[in-house]
Amino acid sequence: IEITGDKRVTGRTENMDRTRLAESVGEAFRESLDSSSLANVLGNTITRRLIGDYREMGQYDVWRRACEVVPVSDFRTQERTRFGGYGDLPAVAQGAAYVALTSPTDEKATYAATKRGGTEDITLEMIKNDDVGVIRRIPVKLSRSAKRTLAKFVLDFVRTNPTLYDSVAFFHATHANLGATALDATTLAAARLAMLKQTELSSSDRIGVGPKNLWVPFDTESAAVDLFSKNTNLDKTFIQSLALDVIPVWYWTDTNDWAISADPMDVPGIEVGFLDGNEEPELFVQDNPTVGSMFSNDKITYKIRHIYGGNVKEYRGWYKAVVA
16 A cells, blocks of 8 residues: 555556655556556565565475475476496406396386465455554465475475385385484494495495484484584594584474485485476466456455475485384
8 A cells, every 4th residue: 555555455546646656666667557556566575575585594494405306397207217236347358258247227216296385365454454564474474384385295205204116115124224223322323334335226336325414303403413512522423523414303293213314416315396497486366356356355366386296216315213
């Protein structure tokens, strides 16, 4: 209302203060005001606020430390095939023929992008009676909801331990990445050793990549950080020298479970694909005063949409302790 001068919130040009709108929004609007001008001002402002808040780093952005992000071009099933390696090359005697190498096998993970979102209505009465800035908080709330949903989507692969492409659970004895003891220096060293001993598909050669991140619930954060503190000793212990990044996960409620992961650049364990590479949620507005909800109910309807998918494509860069 302050920007447009449209005190009755009609969205119609004749009820707007052209001078005020031009000064507030810019000269580009001076010759192009029409019945959608109010929607442009309010809609663009809310969209910018949503995107701006979404891009700010916070507790909901820790998922980026767990996965690789890629663009996808459609809603069809994405196939991520990983080939194994070759064993050591055999020696070839003088005059002898070269022998055929054992061809590596492959593993394939799949996923498809999925739409997530919903709608919200802003009524004429809400706009007129909003003297405490409730409407200004809507894009922030929508942004936080989108970020939280995405973060849970990624981190639930670790929390819920789903079955993978090989019909075995993500964390399983068969994968040599499942423990059952509480977090301390000894168990962390054992978990790191298990990760270092993971072997490449087909070649069975050790990968030799250690952990970079330590994932814990809030309840265990203090104990996890203390593992890497020197306290009164002058020399670092072996565990203190590792200096893993402790990442607390706000919604994990099991106070005993913990996990470690390698850098996704070294072992890309989880992949998340965003449609057309668009990582930010989209906000759409239905606001024409002559049709739709604005015409029939004096309501501006907003729709938020976020499209992505993902899956675990490599278990060898992860280890989890599920403590009874």
